[in-house]
Amino acid sequence: METAEIIQGAGGAIGASWLMIALPLLGAAILLLGGRRTNGWGHLLGVAMSLGAFVVAVLSFVQMLGLDDSRRRQAVELFDFIPGMVKMGLLIDPLSISFALLITGVGSLIHIYSIGYMSHDPDRRRFFAYLNLFVAAMLLLVLADNYVGLYIGWEGVGLASYLLIGFWQHKPSAATAAKKAFIVNRVGDFGLAIGIFTIWTTFGSVAYGPVFEVAGEADQGVLTAIGLLLLLGACGKSAQLPLQSWLLDAMEGPTPVSALIHAATMVTAGVYLVVRSGAIFEAASTAQFVVTIVGVATLLAGAIIGCAKDDIKKALAGSTMSQIGYMMLAAGLGPVGYAFAIAHLITHGFFKANMFLGAGSVMHAMNDEVDMRKYGGLFSVMKVTAITFGIGYLAIIGFPLLSGYFTKDGIIESAMHVNPVLGWLAVAGAGITGFYMSRVMFMTFFGKRRWAPDAHPHESPAVMTIPLVILSIGSVFLGAYLILGNRLMLFLAPAVGRPADLPGFHPFSAPGLTTLALVAVGAAIAWAKYGRAEVPQVAPRGSFLTTFARRDLYGDALNESLFMRPGQWLTRIAVFFDNRAVDGLVNGLAAGIGGTSGRMRRLQNGFVRSYALSILFGAAMVVGALLYVGTL
Amino acid sequence: MPWLSILIAVPVLGSVGVALLPKGADKLAKQLTLAVSLIVLGLTIAMAVQFSPGSTDRFQFAETYRWIPSFGVHFGVGVDGIALVLIALSAVLVPIVVLASWHDADAPTAKRSVKAYFSLLLLLEAMMVGVFAATDVFLFYVFFEAMLIPMYFMIGSYGGAQRSYAAVKFLLYSLFGGLLMLVAVIALYVIADKGTFMFPELIGAITDPATQKWLFLGFFIAFAIKAPLWPFHTWLPDAAAQAPAGAAVLLVGVLDKVGTYGMLRFCLELFPDASKFFTPLVLVLSVVGIVYGAIVAIGQTDMKRLIAYTSISHFGFIAMGVFAMTANAASGATLYMVNHGFSTGALFLIAGFLIYRRGSHHIQDYGGVQKVAPVLAGTFLVAGLSGLALPGLSTFVSEFMVLIGTYERYVVPAIIATSGVVLAAIYILWMYQRVANGPTAEKVQGMRDLDSREKWVIVPLLALIVALGFFPKPILDVINPAVDKTLANVSVTEFKPAVPAVAEPKGAGE
Amino acid sequence: MTTHYLVLSVLLFTIGAVGVLIRRNAIVAFMCVELMLNACNLAFVTFARQHGNLDGQIIAFFVMVVAAAEVVVGLAIIVTIFRTRRSASIDDANLLKY
C-alpha cells in the first residue's frame, strides 16, 4: 500500500500533541493523589482536562489540514524508553488524529454528561479520575508510533475499564465482571504481546514506520502468524468472537462508562490495530481473510444476542458487538474497507454513545431499572431523550440519509466486491439489526406503560440532555459528510493508502435495496410484536433459538466448561501436588533420616560386651578389607 | 575512598551499636537503626552518582586486600552495573523495612528482644552489600552462607506460629545447597590452579567440558535453591509466610536475588560451555516454575503464601532471562531483580499491614476493605498490578524485555512463559477482589486506613515502581554495559532479525 | 618351627577376645584382656627369636609392666563399681545407652 513518509520533528500543535495524553493523565493523578480534598471540584477538573485534550486535538487537526497530503504524517519524538529497542514517540497522521478527535470529543461530552449522572454518587471524584485515566491511555494507544507504546495504552485502557466496570465494587457482580473483563482482555493481550515479539524478531524494530516499510519482504508464514496474533489481541479488546463474553457483563459499570468505553472508543481499538497494521495484513492474505470471517461471525452473533435481551444495556451491548463486527469485516477488506471501517467506527461512536446515554437517561428516570419489559410509553414523559434516542436508532438501522446508512452501506458494498458471501451475510445482519433495534425502541418509548408502581419518570437535567442533542446531530450528518465524495477515504489515504479505484456511492444497487427491504421487514415484525401487541411483564420461555440468544450463544457456558472448571481442577491438583509430592519429598527425606537415626541408636544398647563385639567385628572387617585390597 | 568497605562497615558498626544499647531502650534502637540504614542509603547514592557505566574496567570502586593468602583468598570488592543496582536495591529496601517493622518486634506475644531484631537487620544489610560487592569467589561464598544466620534468627524468633519449622527448613535447605557449592568452590580453586579466588582471574580458567559441567551443577543447585527455582522452592512459602513482613521483604526481595545474581555472574562466566549445555534444562525448570508457581498461587488461601508463590513464578522469569543469554533477556532479568524487589516488597508490606490490622492471613477473612480503608486498598491494588506486570509500572519493562529477549532465541519457552501474564492477572485480581471488593466483612468494619508512618513506607516504593515504569533508561544504561561484558565472556552470538528494518526515515518537519 | 608358637599366641589371643565377649563377670573379662596381652608377649618373644634380635623380649618386659599398671587401675574401678552395685556383672551396668 502507498502511504506518505513519516516526517520527524513536528512542530506547532502537532509538536505539542503529547499534551493530549499528559493533560488527562495529570488530571487522573491529581484526583487520585489529592484524595478527598479534591472532592469539591474534582469533576470539573476532569472535564477541563478532557476538554483541554480535545482542544489540542482540534488544533493539531487544523494544522494538519493546512498541510498537503505528503506531509500529513508527523512523528513526535518523546524519550528513549527501552534503550536499543523502543524509542517512545507519537505518530500524528490522519488515522490517529481522527481517533483522537473521536475520543476527546465524545469523551468530553460523556464527561459533561457524567457530572449529572453521577451527581448522587459519593465517589464521583474517583469516577472522573478513572475517566481521565482512560482518555489518557486510549490516546496513547492511538497516538503511539510503535507497538510497545500501543501495548502500554492497550493495557492501560484495560485497567481503566477494569476500574470503571468495577466502580461499584461493593456489588460482587460488578467486581466479578470487572475481573472477567480484565482477564479475558489479557488472553487477547497474550496474543498481541507475542505478535509484537515476532515483529521484533522479524524486523528488529517495533516502530510502525520502519516495520511497515519492509513488511512485505518478510516470510509469508511469519506475516500470517503476526497477523493472526494481532487479531487475537484485537478480538480481546473489541469483544469479537471468540473473546466476546466479557462485553455483556461489562454493562455492570455505570452507563457513561458503557457509552464511552464499551461502545464509542475502547472496544474499537481492535479495529484501529487491524487498520494500523494494514501493511502486515495486506501482505498476509490468509490473516486478512480470517479477520473478515471473525467480523461477519461476530456481527451476526451480536445481532442475534441483541434480539433476545430484555436488559436495555445488554441489548445495546449486543448491537455494539455486531456493529464492531461490521468494522472488522471492513478492516479485513484492505484499503477499500479501511475508510468505511473508520467511518462506521466514528458514526457508530456517535450514535451508539448517543443511545447509551439515552438509555442512561431513561434508567436515571426509572430509578435504575434496566428491564425493558418494565418500560414502555416513555416517549410522552421524556421527549428529548426519546427523540435523540430515536435519531440514534434510525442511524444504526441505516435509515436512508442518516449516518449509519452511508457507512454500513459502504461496508456491505465493498464486502460484495471482495466476497459476495460475506456481503450477503452482512446484509442479513443489517436486517436483524433492523429488528432488534426497533424492538428496543418500541419496548422502551412506545406501547403500554409497564412501569414499576413507584416509578415517576421525568426528563433528565440539561447537563445530561445537551450532550444527547450534540451526539444526535452527529448521528444525523456525520455519515454523509464522511462518505460522500470519499472525503474520509482521501483524508486517510496518506496513512492507510488508497484503493486502486475509488468506490462511487450508488444508492440503488441490489445489495443496498435489499438491505433497506430487510431492515423494513425487521422493523415491521418488531412493531407487530412489541409496538402494537401487549408485551408480557415477564419474558416468555421462548423457542430454543431465543434461549440460545439469551444465554449469549452459550459463550459463558462454553468458557465455564472449557476453561474455568478444568482450571479450578488443575489448580487444586497443583496445590495438592506441591504440598504432597514436592514438599512431601523434602520432608519425607528428613523424616527418613530421622527414622534411620531412631532405629540405629537402638544398637547402642548399653552392654559393654556388645560394644566389644562391635570392635571385634570391626577389626575383622578391617582385616578382611585389607586382605581383599591386597589381592587387587 | 573505599566506598564498598564503608558500605559494609557502617551497618556492622550500627548493628553492634544497637546490640550494645541498654535493655528497654527500644525506641532508641529503632531510631538508631533507621538512622544507620539511611546513612547507608545516602552513601550508596553518593557512590552510585560517581559510577561511570561506560568505563572500560570491569569492576569499579574495586578494593583488594589479601585476607587468607594460604587459601589464595582476598577481601576483594567492586561493582559493575549489575552489582550496583542490586546493592542499591538493598540499600533502598532496608530503611523501608525498618520503618515498616517498627512494631513487628514488640508484638505482645512472648518477650522478644527488640534491639536484637534491628541489630540482626543491620547485620543482614552489611552481608547483602558484601555478597553483591564480592569480586572474590570465596568471599562471595562466605557472605552467601553467613547471610543465612541473621535471617534464620529473624524468622525463627520473630515469625508466626510455625516459625521454627520454617526457619529450620529455610536454613537447612540453603545450607545443603551451600555445602554442595563449597565443594564446587574448592574444586574450582584446585582445578583452576591459579592460586587465587579472584573472580576476574578465574574466568576461562576451567576449560575441560566435563569438569565445567560438574562445577556448574555445584554452583547452580545452590543458586537454584536460593532463588528458588522449581522444584527446589518449597521452603520459600513456609519461610515467607512465617517470617515477619519486614524479614519476608528482605528474604524474597534481596536474599533470593543472590541466587539469580549468582547464576548470571558465576555460572555463566565461569562455566560458559556448561551453561550452554544445561540451558535447555534450566529453561524447562524456569518455564515450569513460571506456570506452576502461578497456578499454585491461584489456589492459595493464605495471603503471604500466595505472594510467595507469585515470586516463585517471577524467579522463573528471571532465571529464564539469565539463561536465554541475549542482551535484552539478561538486562531484563537484572532489571527484573530490582523491580521484583520493589513490587513484591510492597505487596508483602501491605499484606503485613492488613494482617496486622485484621490479625489473620487467611484471604477469606477479608472483604470490602476498599470501602473502609480506600488508601490501603488502593496501594494494595497498585502493588498488585505491578505484580502482574501492568504496562506503565516498572515490572512490565523487565518482564517484557525478558520475554522478548528469550523469544529472540527460544520461541516456545517464551510463548509458554507469556501465558504467565494471564495467570498473573487471575491470581492478583482474584486476591484483590476477595480482600478489597464486595460487601465489607464485619471483622473488617472499622479497619483504620494507613497512618503516616505506613504511608512513608509504601509511597517511596510505589513512586519508584511508577517512575521506573515510565522511564527505566537510567537503570538500564547502568545495567546494559555490564550485561554486555558478561555475555561477551560467555561468547554468545546476538540474534539477527530476518528482515532488518531501516532506521527511522529522515526529513525536516514544520 | 616358630609358627607353632605363633599359632598358639593367636589361639590365646582369640580365646581372650572371645572371653571378653562372653563372660559377664568384670574380673573374668578383665583377666581375658590380660590373656590377650600375654598372647602378644608370646608373639613378641617368638619373633624376637625369629629375627634374632632382642627387641621382642625387651618389649615383653615393657608389656608386663604396663599390664601390671592396668591391673591396678582396672581392679580399682571394678571394686568401686562392685561396692556400689553389689555385683560384678558388667551387664548390670547399662544405664548409659541409646
Next chain:
Amino acid sequence: MNDIAAPTIEYGQLAPMLLVFGAAVLGVLVEAFAPRYLRRSIHIPLTLAALVGSFALVLVQVFVSGVPTSPAAMGAVAVDGPTLFLWGVIAALAFVSVLLINDEDNFVAQAAAVPGSADEEDAEIAGFSQTEVYPLVLFAVGGMLLFTASNDLLIMFVALEVMSLPLYLLCGLARRRRLLSQEAAVKYFLLGAFSSAFFLFGMAMVYGFAGSVGLSDINAALPNVGGQEPLLVLGTALLGVGLLFKIGAAPFQAWKPDVYQGAPTPITALMASGTLVAAFGALLRVFWVALGNFDWDWRPVMWGVAILTMVAGAILAITQTDIKRMLAYSSIAHAGFLLTGVIATGAAEQNRDALSGILFYLLVYGITTVGAFAIVTMVRDAGGEAGHLSRWAGLGKRSPMLAGVFAFFLLAFAGIPLTSGFFGKYAVFSAAVAGGVLPLVLVGVVSSAIAAFFYVRVIVLMFFSDPAADGPTVVGPSVGTASVVAVAAAATVVLGVFPEPMLDLADKAASALFVR
C-alpha cells in the same frame, strides 16, 4: 654383647614433656605428704604452672632453638614440626580444661565412698575433694604429649597406656550421678584395654614383619615385602583398630557417647579435645611414617571407615536427647571429617597441605569443644548438670548471653562461615579435594548438612521455644569457667575472621612433614 653404649637423650627437646611428667610426680608426692587442706592450693598453681611451662618450652624450641630435624632419644621420640604444634595445642587445651577442673563440685568428695552412703555425706560435709585429680590429669597430658611424639611403636603403646589409665580413673570421679560416672569408667576401661590389646597384637605382627618397631625401620622394610605380607596386613589392621578406637571412628565409636555422658564434664572436655588431638598425631605417624609406602592398601579401607564414621556420627546425633551424648556424636562426625584429610596423601606438597589442614582443624575443633563443654557445666538443675535437651528450652530468653555463645559454638561445629570451624573444615576438605578424594568430600558435606540439623535443633530449643516453667538455673560461672568460655569464644571468632597467622603456623609446622 658386654659393652652397652649409654643412650643419648636430648633432654632439651623432650623438656616440655618431661616437665609435665615431673610435675605429675611432684603432685603424687604432694598427695602423699601435704596436709589435706593445703593440697588443692598447692596442686592448682603446680598444675597450671607445669602446663604453662611446657607451652613456653614449646615456644622456646620453635622460635629460639629451632625445630629439630632428627628424632631424639635414639630415634624413639620424634620432636618435629607437627609434634611441636600438637604439643602446643595439647598444652593449651589441657590448660583450659584444668581451669574447668578447678571448679568445685565437679568431682566426687571421696571416690572410695559408696554413693549415697553415710561416709559419702561425711566426706562432703568435711569438704574433702579428690585432689588426686590433678596429678592424674598431668599424667594423662604427659601421655598425650608422648603419644603424638613417639617414633616407635613400643613408646607409642606405653604412651597410649600412660594417657589412658588416668583417664579411666578420672571418668569415674563425677560428684553427681556417680552410678553413671562409674559405669562410664568401667566401660571405658574394659573397651580401652580390649582395644589396646589389639594395638599390641598388631604391633607384634608388624614387629614380626619388620623385625623392628621403629616407625622408620618399618617403613624401610615395606619395599622388600616377602612371604610375610599377611603379618603386615594383620599388623596394619590391628594397629589401625587400636588408634581408630581412640579417635572414636566407626565401628569403634560405641564407647564415646556413653563415656562422654558419664564422665565429669571437665574430663569429657579434656578427652574430647586433648585425647583426640593426641590420637590423631599418633594415627598420622603410624599411617604416614611407618606405613607411608603401604598407602595403596590401607587408603581404600580408611575410605570405608571415614564414610562410616561421618555418616554414623551425623545420623545418630540427630535423635540424641542428652547434650553431652550429642556432642559426643558430633565429635565422632568430626573425627570422620579429619580422616578425609588423613586419606588425602600424595606427593610431599599434597601431604603438607593435608597435614597443615588437619593440624589447624584439630586446634580450632579442640578449643571450641572445650568452650562448649564449659557452658554445659554451667547449666544446672537440682540433680547436677541439666543434661537433657528438653531442659535447655528457652534458655536464650532466660540468659541470652550464655545461649548466644553456645549457639555460636554450635554454628562453629556446623562450619558456618566467619567461625573458626568453617576454616578448619575448609582446610581439610580442600586438601582432600586436591588429594583426589572428591567423593569422600561429597559424603563429608552431605553429612555435615545432616549434622547441621542437630546443632540447629539446639538453637531452636534455646531461642525459638518458650522456657519451661521450672527451667534449669544458670550458675554464675567461676572465674576459671568464665575465662574458659571467653577464651574459646574469642578464639572461635578470631580464627573465624583472621585465620591466616594460625594457618601460617600450621603450614610451617607441616612444612618438613614428620622426621623419620
